[in-house]
Amino acid sequence: MDVVEFGIYIKELRKNAGLTLSKLSEVSGVSHPYLSQIENGKLKKYPSSEILIKIAKHLNIHYAHLLKKVGYIDEGTIMVDGELLVSEEEYEAFKKTRDERYENEEDEENLFDLFNYLEIKDITYKGDYVTDNQRKLIVSYLDALFSKTDKED
The missing domain is CATH 1.10.260.40 (lambda repressor-like DNA-binding domains)
Known part of the structure; x- marks a missing residue:
């Protein structure tokens, strides 16, 4: 164009x-x-x-x-709300790794569990690698967000 x-x-x-x-x-x-x-x-x-x-x-x-x-x-760039995440090649490599982790059907239900994504060593947020301390904080925030009292509401 x-x-x-x-x-x-x-x-x-x-x-x-x-x-x-x-x-x-x-x-x-x-x-x-x-x-x-x-x-x-x-x-x-x-x-x-x-x-x-x-x-x-x-x-x-x-x-x-x-x-x-x-x-x-680039047309192949994967985005969320306009935020550049990864190239299409990186995304395909991630999917392959993810799919290999969950080869059997018992694990399939966990495939999209956010907790499992946080276990991936090389995840980034806005281009910066997530540290172990940041992972712990994220998990504690999510635990608070999804507390049992909230589920009862």
């Missing part, structure tokens, strides 16, 4: 959201002239990721979709 096609796409999203350029400018904090340049394909390059993040929610689209449209994020 080139800059002109992207501008047409943004304009279509804006109209579908029932917004004028002025209103989108007001709610997003992006200047009216700059939004007009985006929509009319007048920019030499795509808008920055910061601009796309500012306008996305007002266009009723997750900003990750806009970032993918312009190539800031």
Whole structure:
């Protein structure tokens, strides 16, 4: 998708959201002239990721979709709420390791148990490896969150 096609796409999203350029400018904090340049394909390059993040929610689209449209994020990247987690290759390697851990059917029910994921040595949160102390804290928070008194409510 080139800059002109992207501008047409943004304009279509804006109209579908029932917004004028002025209103989108007001709610997003992006200047009216700059939004007009985006929509009319007048920019030499795509808008920055910061601009796309500012306008996305007002266009009723997750900003990750806009970032993918312009190539800031690879199509195979796995995301949760726009947070880059792992590449598709890393995810497939993780699934293979996970599947090997739970080969027999008795273990299958534990496959998606969060506690088991916390046992994986090389898990990360926002790019940082989770330490043993952090794991203990996470487990204690989860234990409190899922306490038996809560289950009775």
